[in-house]
Amino acid sequence: MTGSKRVRRFTPARRRTGSVACALAVAGTLLAAAPSLAQSPYPLTPGSAGSRSAGAPPLAGPFGAARPGRQGIVMQDLAAPSADGLGLLAPAEGGLGPALWQGLSLQGALALLDGLPPALASRAMADLTRRLLLSSANPPAAGGAAPADSLLLRRVDLLGRYGFPAEVVALVEAVPAQSLTPALARRRAEALLIQSHPEQACQPTANPPPTATPLTVEDDVFWHKLQIFCQLQAGKPDQAALGMAILREQGIKDEGFFILAERMGKLAKGKPRKPTAFDALTIALYRGADQPIPAEAASPPTPWLDRAIALSAPTPPARRLASAERAEAGGALPADALAYLYGDTPIRAADRTKILSTLLAEGTPMARAQAFQAVRALRDPVAKANAAAELLRGLRQRDGGLYLSMVRALLPSLREMLVLDGALAAAPEIARAFYGVGDIRAAGPWVRLLQANSRDLFRGQGGLASLVTMDRLANQGDIDGAFPANPAAILMNPAVSLDRLGAAAARRATGETVLLALSTLAGVGGPTKAPPGVLRQVLLALQGVGLNDAATAIGLEALAVQAP
Known part of the structure; x- marks a missing residue:
């Protein structure tokens, strides 16, 4: 479908939208300006622009200014309880304890969270990261942090980035109404879309709640687009076409979104273009339009996108397998899902006679799928x-x-x-x-x-x-036997500084120790590639804060690959 044909197609709809647009403007929902749509729902840097609502008030703090009371008493509005300490895991359920953030300010905790890698290098690292992000704990002191710095939102963004959408939904749904912001509501809707639960994402309760926090322009556009998707999902393409016409009138230039929406609603058959952003809504549109997710979505690889590609039936098998392997390794995809894809991948008749050594030498996802099938058969x-x-x-x-x-x-x-x-x-x-x-x-x-x-x-x-x-x-828990002390091994890696890690463990600062341990392992390629001296220090630090199980799991991953 050409650009000129598309303009002619929507001209009648645009002529009918004058009264609708006016009504929306009066209701305060019409878009004021075109936003930048280049942000992923889970930015690679959690604190980057677009990951938090601009101008959001502090979650913990007075909603009003101080006012004088009678008899000289100064009265203030009660502060809203902080949601930053909210979590789903108590210590008995694998949580890291109420003193998780002890010794860290809010700024320090956010800085360490920002230092986590874009993807996790091992399942044991992913399990430990998930436990930290879902732990119920006393929140760190806010200090002089900017009002928009929400530890809860940062944790939600990281859970989403690493491919844990079910946890995102559960955590956001546990947030008290007075602390629920439009940004958190949006993350919930996006996570539901990623999980292929459009009916839940389209429920009225998924819309931004009425709070004092205003919608950003970008969030406003998201909810308009979600409404269009929901209309298509409900089999109402005419209403969706009207919504797209309104967005176009407001200067929203996202032809990738419009073409996918048109294909999903069978309004047009235009060839999908590369979208402005590979976000949760775009992935849902690819799924609704029964279209393969483009290869560009996996460059660079992102855990939540790798998970989506692995589960995308129209996407070519080789791309699905490559994404599935990465997603499974980092904990974003269950092992049984990878096993299903390995076992369900069609093998060409000409390749079925290849022996294991040949398949291993080829080193492709398709070759590994064939080897998997050969062993099971x-x-x-x-x-x-x-x-x-x-x-x-x-x-x-x-x-x-x-x-x-x-x-x-x-x-x-x-x-x-x-x-x-x-x-x-x-x-x-x-x-x-x-x-x-x-x-x-x-x-x-x-x-x-x-x-x-x-x-x-x-x-x-x-x-x-x-x-x-x-x-x-x-x-x-014999770390000494597995990774003997060897100071020279650490000196051979001058880029790795372990002093702060050891000091945090000595203070029993659990959150700081875990985050430094994860960043250290990521910096050397994960447990399977980490030098023994670095592994020793990381595992001893985790044992020092009582995380023996995590230290053992990471150490066993390393030994399984590195031991002779």
Whole structure:
């Protein structure tokens, strides 16, 4: 559909909108100016422009100025309770405790949160990050922070960025009415769209609440666009066309949005253009129009977008698999979803004769899907165990992140394998895989098989000693045995400063320790690539604030890949 045809198509609608536009203007909902729509709903830097409503009042503080009372008493309006400490996880549920932010000001907490990486390098890091962001805790002192600095909104944005939309919805819905801002309401609607719950996003309760916080121009445009999407979702294309005409009259130039909306409502068949922004609403329109998500959406990779691409049926399999692998590695996609995509990917007849070594050498997502299918298809238990060990060993030597994702995808098959003497050669690799993802119980039978058949198990022969090290870390928290002290190893990495991390752990400042640990690991490529000296300091710091489980999970990921 050409640009000129589109103008002619909407000319009649625009002629009919005069009274509608006037009514909207009187109601205060007509747009004052065209916004910048380049922001993602989850900015790479949580504190960047567009991530918070401009001019938002402080969540904790008086809503009115002081006023004199009788008998010289100075009276003030009661301050609204701060929502910054709100969370979903108490300590018994994995939360990090009420003293999480102890020792940090609001500015300090926000700065550390801003220092988190755009994507998380491992599942253990993702689990720890999720626990921190969802913990109920006493909020840090506001100090001299600007009114727009909301710790809650920053946490919500990070949960969204890392691909936890269900947690975003749950956290925002727990916010008291007096603390619910339009920015938080928008994040809830976006998260529902990402989860493919348009019917909930379109409910009236998802609209911006009546608060003292005004809508920004950008937020106002978002709600208008959401209304258009909801009209299309409800099978009301004529109303949606009228809404698009009004947006055009107001100077909103987002042809990517308009064309996708027209395709979704079967109003036109124009070829989708690259949208102004790949945001939650745009992804919902691609889904509604049954269109593939463009490759540009994954450049650079973003966890929540990778999750959306992985779940987009019209998108080509190779792109879906590449996004699914990244999303699963960082915790944004369940392992069973990756396993489903691996198993459901069509394999060309010409490729079905390729052996595992060839597929590993190719190193593509499609080749890994074929290798996954080949292992699962084997019926002979010994052959299946040996093939799984070959696949996992090859991936471990090439890419630690992909290796751990493959382990989690294969986990149901690995657990079902019979532990037979004929599979002795595969036992070290399969046991290592179980330890790497924290399934210590499943590793036991394979270790016992080795104990019964190898006198050298505890003499450090081959890779068997690595299993002993992993077992001691898993059951005893033995960091010294897993990562011996070696000051030279730290000096070889001058870009990594561990002094502040150690000092925070010594003060038992949990939030500061966790955030510094996560940033440190991200700076060296995650647990599977981190130097042993750095890993040692990070794990000791986490143990120092009582997070033994997190330290163990990160250490096992590292050993599964790095141990000989």
